[in-house]
Amino acid sequence: MMLNWFRDVLEEKGIMPCIPGRRSRGKPVKYDKRKYKRRNRIEIMFGRLKDWRRVATRYDRCPTAFFSAICLAPTIMFWL
Numbered sequence: 001m002m003l004n005w006f007r008d009v010l011e012e013k014g015i016m017p018c019i020p021g022r023r024s025r026g027k028p029v030k031y032d033k034r035k036y037k038r039r040n041r042i043e044i045m046f047g048r049l050k051d052w053r054r055v056a057t058r059y060d061r062c063p064t065a066f067f068s069a070i071c072l073a074p075t076i077m078f079w080l
Helices: 002-012 033-050 063-079
Strands: none
Touching: 033 063
16 A cells, blocks of 8 residues: 555564554554654654754854753753
């Protein structure tokens, strides 16, 4: 089936997809709702991280300083 090509590729690589199907899909797809919710949280965190100019534009060229900015930004975001 043409709709399952992406899921099939993921499963061939040993990855269990946690992507829900569309409502208009004829046959519902089973997925783990808990994993999908956690995945969404990670995507939101990366979106917030991109709001930091220093991280989004790679303001720090030194890898150590850049990594410390990546570690510091989420700490401050979730602390406040």
